[in-house]
Amino acid sequence: MVTSKVWVLKKHFEGFPKTSDFELKKIELPNLKDGELLLESVFLSVDPYMRPYSRKDMKEGDIMIGTQVARIVESKNPAFTVGTFVVAGSGWRTHFISDGKGLQLLPSSWPESLPKSLALGTVGMPGLTAYFGLLEVCKVKIGDTVLVNAAAGAVGSVVGQLAKIGGCKVVGSAGSDDKVAYLKKIGFDEAFNYKTVKSLDEALRKASPDGYDCFFDNVGGEFTSIAINQMKKYGRIAICGGISQYNDTVPQKGPYVQIPMLFKELLMEGFIVTRWNNRWEEGQKALLKWVVEGKLKYHEHVTEGFENMPMAFIGMLKGENLGKAIVKV
Ligand SMILES: NC(=O)C1=CN([C@@H]2O[C@H](COP(=O)(O)OP(=O)(O)OC[C@H]3O[C@@H](n4cnc5c(N)ncnc54)[C@H](OP(=O)(O)O)[C@@H]3O)[C@@H](O)[C@H]2O)C=CC1
Numbered sequence: 001m002v003t004s005k006v007w008v009l010k011k012h013f014e015g016f017p018k019t020s021d022f023e024l025k026k027i028e029l030p031n032l033k034d035g036e037l038l039l040e041s042v043f044l045s046v047d048p049y050m051r052p053y054s055r056k057d058m059k060e061g062d063i064m065i066g067t068q069v070a071r072i073v074e075s076k077n078p079a080f081t082v083g084t085f086v087v088a089g090s091g092w093r094t095h096f097i098s099d100g101k102g103l104q105l106l107p108s109s110w111p112e113s114l115p116k117s118l119a120l121g122t123v124g125m126p127g128l129t130a131y132f133g134l135l136e137v138c139k140v141k142i143g144d145t146v147l148v149n150a151a152a153g154a155v156g157s158v159v160g161q162l163a164k165i166g167g168c169k170v171v172g173s174a175g176s177d178d179k180v181a182y183l184k185k186i187g188f189d190e191a192f193n194y195k196t197v198k199s200l201d202e203a204l205r206k207a208s209p210d211g212y213d214c215f216f217d218n219v220g221g222e223f224t225s226i227a228i229n230q231m232k233k234y235g236r237i238a239i240c241g242g243i244s245q246y247n248d249t250v251p252q253k254g255p256y257v258q259i260p261m262l263f264k265e266l267l268m269e270g271f272i273v274t275r276w277n278n279r280w281e282e283g284q285k286a287l288l289k290w291v292v293e294g295k296l297k298y299h300e301h302v303t304e305g306f307e308n309m310p311m312a313f314i315g316m317l318k319g320e321n322l323g324k325a326i327v328k329v
Protein backbone atom coordinates (compact mmCIF):
# COMPACT_ATOMS: atom_id res chain seq x y z
CA MET A 1 0.00 0.00 0.00
CA VAL A 2 1.40 3.43 -0.99
CA THR A 3 0.47 6.65 0.79
CA SER A 4 0.20 9.74 -1.41
CA LYS A 5 0.47 13.25 -0.01
CA VAL A 6 -1.85 15.75 -1.72
CA TRP A 7 -2.53 19.48 -1.41
CA VAL A 8 -6.21 20.38 -1.33
CA LEU A 9 -7.86 23.75 -1.96
CA LYS A 10 -9.36 24.16 1.50
CA LYS A 11 -10.87 27.57 0.86
CA HIS A 12 -11.35 29.50 -2.38
CA PHE A 13 -8.77 32.29 -2.65
CA GLU A 14 -10.04 35.75 -1.77
CA GLY A 15 -7.55 38.26 -3.11
CA PHE A 16 -3.96 37.09 -2.80
CA PRO A 17 -3.71 33.33 -1.92
CA LYS A 18 -2.69 32.49 1.67
CA THR A 19 -1.08 29.30 2.99
CA SER A 20 -4.19 28.76 5.15
CA ASP A 21 -6.24 28.33 1.92
CA PHE A 22 -4.48 24.97 1.39
CA GLU A 23 -4.53 21.71 3.35
CA LEU A 24 -2.05 18.84 3.17
CA LYS A 25 -3.75 15.43 3.24
CA LYS A 26 -2.71 11.80 2.96
CA ILE A 27 -4.47 9.29 0.71
CA GLU A 28 -3.91 5.52 0.68
CA LEU A 29 -3.62 4.30 -2.91
CA PRO A 30 -5.15 0.90 -3.80
CA ASN A 31 -3.16 -1.91 -5.42
CA LEU A 32 -2.75 -1.64 -9.20
CA LYS A 33 -5.25 -3.27 -11.52
CA ASP A 34 -4.26 -4.61 -14.94
CA GLY A 35 -3.51 -1.74 -17.33
CA GLU A 36 -2.56 0.66 -14.52
CA LEU A 37 0.69 2.36 -13.43
CA LEU A 38 1.93 3.83 -10.18
CA LEU A 39 3.85 7.08 -10.57
CA GLU A 40 5.80 9.31 -8.20
CA SER A 41 6.13 13.04 -8.84
CA VAL A 42 9.72 14.22 -9.13
CA PHE A 43 9.13 17.86 -10.13
CA LEU A 44 5.88 19.81 -9.88
CA SER A 45 4.99 23.05 -11.59
CA VAL A 46 3.45 26.11 -9.97
CA ASP A 47 1.85 28.37 -12.59
CA PRO A 48 -0.18 31.59 -12.63
CA TYR A 49 -3.15 29.90 -14.36
CA MET A 50 -3.82 27.97 -11.14
CA ARG A 51 -5.11 31.19 -9.58
CA PRO A 52 -7.91 32.00 -12.12
CA TYR A 53 -8.61 28.33 -12.93
CA SER A 54 -9.10 27.45 -9.24
CA ARG A 55 -12.14 29.74 -9.24
CA LYS A 56 -13.34 28.62 -12.66
CA ASP A 57 -12.87 24.84 -12.44
CA MET A 58 -12.46 23.81 -8.79
CA LYS A 59 -14.54 23.51 -5.66
CA GLU A 60 -13.33 23.61 -2.09
CA GLY A 61 -11.91 20.21 -1.09
CA ASP A 62 -10.55 19.44 -4.58
CA ILE A 63 -6.91 18.52 -5.07
CA MET A 64 -5.02 21.49 -6.56
CA ILE A 65 -4.72 21.35 -10.35
CA GLY A 66 -1.30 21.10 -11.96
CA THR A 67 1.29 19.18 -13.90
CA GLN A 68 4.35 17.20 -12.89
CA VAL A 69 7.29 15.26 -14.22
CA ALA A 70 6.78 11.82 -12.73
CA ARG A 71 8.64 8.51 -12.71
CA ILE A 72 6.86 5.23 -13.26
CA VAL A 73 7.56 3.09 -10.18
CA GLU A 74 5.28 0.13 -10.91
CA SER A 75 3.54 -0.92 -14.11
CA LYS A 76 0.78 -3.33 -14.99
CA ASN A 77 0.54 -1.74 -18.44
CA PRO A 78 2.81 -3.25 -21.10
CA ALA A 79 3.02 0.11 -22.93
CA PHE A 80 4.86 1.73 -19.99
CA THR A 81 8.17 0.62 -18.49
CA VAL A 82 9.22 1.16 -14.87
CA GLY A 83 11.78 3.97 -14.61
CA THR A 84 10.36 6.00 -17.52
CA PHE A 85 9.71 9.73 -16.93
CA VAL A 86 6.50 11.33 -18.16
CA VAL A 87 4.68 14.65 -17.93
CA ALA A 88 1.29 14.21 -16.27
CA GLY A 89 -1.53 16.54 -15.29
CA SER A 90 -2.39 14.87 -12.00
CA GLY A 91 -2.42 17.85 -9.67
CA TRP A 92 -0.49 18.48 -6.48
CA ARG A 93 0.20 14.85 -5.44
CA THR A 94 3.35 12.94 -4.56
CA HIS A 95 2.04 9.63 -5.96
CA PHE A 96 -0.82 8.67 -8.25
CA ILE A 97 -2.26 5.85 -10.30
CA SER A 98 -2.89 6.25 -14.03
CA ASP A 99 -4.23 4.09 -16.83
CA GLY A 100 -1.65 5.74 -19.12
CA LYS A 101 -4.12 8.03 -20.92
CA GLY A 102 -2.87 11.62 -21.23
CA LEU A 103 0.68 10.83 -20.07
CA GLN A 104 3.31 12.44 -22.30
CA LEU A 105 6.68 10.80 -22.68
CA LEU A 106 9.65 13.17 -22.73
CA PRO A 107 10.95 13.54 -26.32
CA SER A 108 13.23 10.60 -27.18
CA SER A 109 16.05 13.04 -28.04
CA TRP A 110 16.07 14.45 -24.45
CA PRO A 111 19.76 14.59 -23.44
CA GLU A 112 20.70 12.90 -20.14
CA SER A 113 22.51 16.12 -19.08
CA LEU A 114 19.35 18.28 -19.33
CA PRO A 115 17.14 18.67 -16.24
CA LYS A 116 13.84 16.83 -16.77
CA SER A 117 12.09 19.72 -15.03
CA LEU A 118 12.51 21.71 -18.26
CA ALA A 119 9.57 19.67 -19.56
CA LEU A 120 7.44 21.86 -17.27
CA GLY A 121 9.09 25.12 -18.37
CA THR A 122 11.24 26.12 -21.33
CA VAL A 123 10.55 22.83 -23.16
CA GLY A 124 7.04 22.46 -21.79
CA MET A 125 3.74 24.33 -21.62
CA PRO A 126 5.24 27.81 -20.89
CA GLY A 127 7.84 27.49 -23.68
CA LEU A 128 5.11 26.36 -26.08
CA THR A 129 3.01 29.35 -25.04
CA ALA A 130 5.87 31.62 -26.09
CA TYR A 131 6.42 29.67 -29.32
CA PHE A 132 2.81 29.58 -30.56
CA GLY A 133 1.97 33.03 -29.19
CA LEU A 134 4.83 34.64 -31.09
CA LEU A 135 4.48 32.59 -34.25
CA GLU A 136 0.71 32.32 -34.61
CA VAL A 137 -0.70 35.31 -32.72
CA CYS A 138 2.00 38.01 -32.95
CA LYS A 139 3.08 36.63 -36.34
CA VAL A 140 6.53 38.12 -35.76
CA LYS A 141 8.80 38.84 -38.68
CA ILE A 142 12.44 39.90 -39.05
CA GLY A 143 12.99 43.51 -38.01
CA ASP A 144 9.93 43.76 -35.73
CA THR A 145 10.29 45.41 -32.34
CA VAL A 146 8.73 43.13 -29.72
CA LEU A 147 7.70 44.16 -26.21
CA VAL A 148 7.15 41.54 -23.49
CA ASN A 149 6.30 42.02 -19.81
CA ALA A 150 6.89 39.56 -16.94
CA ALA A 151 9.91 39.06 -19.20
CA ALA A 152 12.14 37.22 -16.72
CA GLY A 153 9.52 34.55 -16.05
CA ALA A 154 8.85 31.15 -17.60
CA VAL A 155 6.96 32.41 -20.67
CA GLY A 156 8.49 35.88 -21.00
CA SER A 157 12.13 34.76 -20.98
CA VAL A 158 11.39 32.37 -23.86
CA VAL A 159 9.38 35.00 -25.77
CA GLY A 160 12.33 37.40 -25.76
CA GLN A 161 14.88 34.80 -26.81
CA LEU A 162 12.73 33.33 -29.58
CA ALA A 163 12.05 36.82 -30.91
CA LYS A 164 15.82 37.41 -30.99
CA ILE A 165 16.33 34.10 -32.83
CA GLY A 166 13.69 35.36 -35.28
CA GLY A 167 15.63 38.58 -35.98
CA CYS A 168 13.60 41.03 -33.89
CA LYS A 169 14.56 43.81 -31.50
CA VAL A 170 13.34 42.86 -28.00
CA VAL A 171 12.33 45.03 -25.05
CA GLY A 172 11.42 43.43 -21.72
CA SER A 173 10.15 44.63 -18.37
CA ALA A 174 10.54 42.84 -15.05
CA GLY A 175 10.13 43.53 -11.35
CA SER A 176 13.71 43.64 -10.00
CA ASP A 177 17.17 44.86 -11.00
CA ASP A 178 18.51 41.29 -10.86
CA LYS A 179 15.84 40.23 -13.33
CA VAL A 180 16.73 43.15 -15.62
CA ALA A 181 20.42 42.14 -15.50
CA TYR A 182 19.40 38.57 -16.39
CA LEU A 183 17.38 39.78 -19.38
CA LYS A 184 20.39 41.68 -20.73
CA LYS A 185 22.57 38.60 -20.16
CA ILE A 186 20.27 36.41 -22.26
CA GLY A 187 20.20 38.88 -25.14
CA PHE A 188 17.31 41.32 -24.65
CA ASP A 189 18.21 44.60 -26.40
CA GLU A 190 16.53 46.74 -23.74
CA ALA A 191 15.15 45.91 -20.32
CA PHE A 192 13.86 47.92 -17.38
CA ASN A 193 12.46 47.47 -13.89
CA TYR A 194 8.80 48.51 -14.13
CA LYS A 195 8.62 48.90 -10.34
CA THR A 196 11.34 51.58 -10.10
CA VAL A 197 11.07 53.59 -13.36
CA LYS A 198 9.66 57.09 -12.76
CA SER A 199 7.31 56.76 -15.67
CA LEU A 200 6.36 53.56 -17.51
CA ASP A 201 5.40 55.65 -20.51
CA GLU A 202 8.88 57.23 -20.66
CA ALA A 203 10.67 53.92 -20.09
CA LEU A 204 8.79 52.35 -23.02
CA ARG A 205 9.50 55.37 -25.23
CA LYS A 206 13.19 55.41 -24.32
CA ALA A 207 13.54 51.67 -25.04
CA SER A 208 11.98 52.05 -28.48
CA PRO A 209 11.35 55.64 -29.64
CA ASP A 210 9.68 54.35 -32.84
CA GLY A 211 7.16 52.24 -30.91
CA TYR A 212 6.35 48.53 -31.01
CA ASP A 213 5.19 46.17 -33.77
CA CYS A 214 4.31 43.36 -31.35
CA PHE A 215 3.34 43.30 -27.70
CA PHE A 216 3.30 39.93 -25.93
CA ASP A 217 1.21 40.80 -22.89
CA ASN A 218 1.53 38.63 -19.78
CA VAL A 219 0.40 41.24 -17.29
CA GLY A 220 -2.65 43.27 -18.40
CA GLY A 221 -4.12 46.12 -16.35
CA GLU A 222 -2.31 49.45 -16.18
CA PHE A 223 0.76 48.23 -18.09
CA THR A 224 -1.42 47.38 -21.09
CA SER A 225 -3.29 50.67 -20.92
CA ILE A 226 0.02 52.54 -21.19
CA ALA A 227 1.81 50.26 -23.67
CA ILE A 228 -1.07 50.20 -26.15
CA ASN A 229 -0.47 53.88 -26.89
CA GLN A 230 3.05 53.10 -28.04
CA MET A 231 2.11 50.49 -30.59
CA LYS A 232 2.99 51.23 -34.20
CA LYS A 233 0.23 51.44 -36.78
CA TYR A 234 -1.10 47.91 -37.54
CA GLY A 235 0.67 46.54 -34.46
CA ARG A 236 -0.24 43.11 -33.04
CA ILE A 237 -0.98 42.43 -29.38
CA ALA A 238 -1.06 38.86 -28.05
CA ILE A 239 -3.01 38.66 -24.79
CA CYS A 240 -1.28 35.77 -23.08
CA GLY A 241 -2.10 36.56 -19.46
CA GLY A 242 -3.34 39.19 -17.04
CA ILE A 243 -1.42 38.39 -13.87
CA SER A 244 -1.81 41.94 -12.52
CA GLN A 245 -5.56 41.25 -12.31
CA TYR A 246 -5.75 37.61 -11.10
CA ASN A 247 -5.93 38.54 -7.41
CA ASP A 248 -8.28 41.51 -7.75
CA THR A 249 -11.39 41.35 -5.61
CA VAL A 250 -12.84 44.39 -7.40
CA PRO A 251 -12.37 44.43 -11.22
CA GLN A 252 -10.00 47.19 -12.41
CA LYS A 253 -11.52 49.97 -14.51
CA GLY A 254 -10.20 51.45 -17.82
CA PRO A 255 -8.70 53.40 -19.58
CA TYR A 256 -10.33 51.49 -22.40
CA VAL A 257 -8.67 50.18 -25.55
CA GLN A 258 -11.00 51.34 -28.31
CA ILE A 259 -9.38 54.66 -29.23
CA PRO A 260 -5.77 53.41 -29.73
CA MET A 261 -7.13 50.19 -31.32
CA LEU A 262 -9.12 52.26 -33.79
CA PHE A 263 -6.67 54.96 -34.83
CA LYS A 264 -3.60 52.67 -34.89
CA GLU A 265 -5.65 49.89 -36.54
CA LEU A 266 -4.30 47.32 -34.06
CA LEU A 267 -4.98 43.60 -33.84
CA MET A 268 -5.44 42.21 -30.32
CA GLU A 269 -6.01 38.49 -29.76
CA GLY A 270 -6.28 36.42 -26.62
CA PHE A 271 -5.07 32.83 -26.78
CA ILE A 272 -4.71 29.68 -24.72
CA VAL A 273 -1.77 27.47 -25.57
CA THR A 274 -3.91 24.31 -25.74
CA ARG A 275 -5.29 25.63 -29.06
CA TRP A 276 -2.16 24.06 -30.60
CA ASN A 277 -2.32 20.71 -28.77
CA ASN A 278 -2.00 18.98 -32.14
CA ARG A 279 1.36 20.74 -32.73
CA TRP A 280 2.89 20.07 -29.28
CA GLU A 281 5.54 17.75 -30.74
CA GLU A 282 6.64 20.30 -33.34
CA GLY A 283 7.01 23.03 -30.71
CA GLN A 284 8.81 20.82 -28.18
CA LYS A 285 11.23 19.59 -30.83
CA ALA A 286 12.11 23.15 -31.87
CA LEU A 287 12.51 24.37 -28.26
CA LEU A 288 14.63 21.37 -27.26
CA LYS A 289 16.89 21.87 -30.29
CA TRP A 290 17.48 25.54 -29.42
CA VAL A 291 18.20 24.65 -25.78
CA VAL A 292 20.69 21.95 -26.82
CA GLU A 293 22.37 24.37 -29.26
CA GLY A 294 22.70 26.95 -26.47
CA LYS A 295 20.53 29.47 -28.34
CA LEU A 296 17.75 29.29 -25.76
CA LYS A 297 18.94 29.77 -22.17
CA TYR A 298 16.91 28.71 -19.16
CA HIS A 299 16.81 29.43 -15.46
CA GLU A 300 14.77 27.64 -12.84
CA HIS A 301 13.68 28.82 -9.41
CA VAL A 302 13.55 25.54 -7.53
CA THR A 303 11.79 25.15 -4.18
CA GLU A 304 12.72 21.98 -2.33
CA GLY A 305 10.01 19.85 -0.74
CA PHE A 306 6.42 18.95 -1.56
CA GLU A 307 5.41 20.49 1.78
CA ASN A 308 6.41 23.88 0.35
CA MET A 309 4.07 23.85 -2.69
CA PRO A 310 1.74 26.61 -1.41
CA MET A 311 4.72 28.80 -0.50
CA ALA A 312 6.25 28.26 -3.94
CA PHE A 313 2.94 29.13 -5.63
CA ILE A 314 2.45 32.28 -3.55
CA GLY A 315 6.11 33.26 -4.06
CA MET A 316 5.73 32.94 -7.84
CA LEU A 317 2.63 35.19 -7.80
CA LYS A 318 4.66 37.73 -5.79
CA GLY A 319 7.49 37.65 -8.35
CA GLU A 320 10.11 35.78 -6.32
CA ASN A 321 10.99 33.53 -9.27
CA LEU A 322 13.63 34.14 -11.93
CA GLY A 323 12.69 31.83 -14.80
CA LYS A 324 10.38 28.89 -14.20
CA ALA A 325 9.06 28.22 -10.70
CA ILE A 326 9.47 24.51 -9.94
CA VAL A 327 9.02 22.36 -6.85
CA LYS A 328 11.37 19.42 -6.37
CA VAL A 329 9.73 16.73 -4.27
N1 LIG B 1 -2.43 31.95 -22.52
C1 LIG B 1 -1.83 30.84 -22.14
O1 LIG B 1 -2.06 29.76 -22.69
C2 LIG B 1 -0.86 30.92 -21.02
C3 LIG B 1 -0.75 32.06 -20.31
N2 LIG B 1 0.16 32.20 -19.30
C4 LIG B 1 0.25 33.50 -18.67
O2 LIG B 1 1.52 34.05 -18.92
C5 LIG B 1 1.91 34.89 -17.85
C6 LIG B 1 3.28 34.46 -17.36
O3 LIG B 1 3.21 33.14 -16.87
P1 LIG B 1 4.53 32.39 -16.39
O4 LIG B 1 5.63 32.74 -17.29
O5 LIG B 1 4.19 30.99 -16.17
O6 LIG B 1 4.79 33.06 -14.98
P2 LIG B 1 6.13 33.77 -14.52
O7 LIG B 1 7.23 32.77 -14.44
O8 LIG B 1 6.34 34.98 -15.36
O9 LIG B 1 5.77 34.19 -13.03
C7 LIG B 1 4.85 35.19 -12.80
C8 LIG B 1 5.52 36.57 -12.84
O10 LIG B 1 4.53 37.56 -13.00
C9 LIG B 1 5.02 38.78 -12.52
N3 LIG B 1 3.96 39.50 -11.82
C10 LIG B 1 3.26 39.11 -10.75
N4 LIG B 1 2.36 40.06 -10.39
C11 LIG B 1 2.52 41.07 -11.26
C12 LIG B 1 1.90 42.34 -11.41
N5 LIG B 1 0.93 42.75 -10.59
N6 LIG B 1 2.33 43.14 -12.42
C13 LIG B 1 3.32 42.73 -13.24
N7 LIG B 1 3.94 41.53 -13.15
C14 LIG B 1 3.55 40.71 -12.17
C15 LIG B 1 6.18 38.46 -11.57
O11 LIG B 1 7.38 38.92 -12.17
P3 LIG B 1 7.93 40.42 -11.90
O12 LIG B 1 8.98 40.28 -10.84
O13 LIG B 1 8.50 40.79 -13.22
O14 LIG B 1 6.79 41.27 -11.45
C16 LIG B 1 6.20 36.94 -11.52
O15 LIG B 1 7.49 36.41 -11.44
C17 LIG B 1 0.81 34.78 -16.80
O16 LIG B 1 -0.07 35.86 -16.97
C18 LIG B 1 0.12 33.48 -17.17
O17 LIG B 1 -1.21 33.46 -16.72
C19 LIG B 1 1.00 31.19 -18.98
C20 LIG B 1 0.94 30.00 -19.64
C21 LIG B 1 -0.04 29.74 -20.68
Ligand SMILES: CCCCCCC/C=C/C=O
Pocket: 048, 049, 067, 089, 125, 240, 241, 272, 273, 274
Ligand atom coordinates in the same frame (compact mmCIF):
# COMPACT_ATOMS: atom_id res chain seq x y z
C1 LIG C 1 -1.08 21.30 -19.39
C2 LIG C 1 -1.88 22.31 -18.62
C3 LIG C 1 -2.49 23.30 -19.57
C4 LIG C 1 -2.75 24.57 -18.85
C5 LIG C 1 -3.23 25.63 -19.78
C6 LIG C 1 -2.82 26.93 -19.24
C7 LIG C 1 -3.52 28.07 -19.86
C8 LIG C 1 -3.12 29.28 -19.15
C9 LIG C 1 -3.84 30.36 -19.13
C10 LIG C 1 -3.41 31.48 -18.36
O1 LIG C 1 -2.46 31.45 -17.60
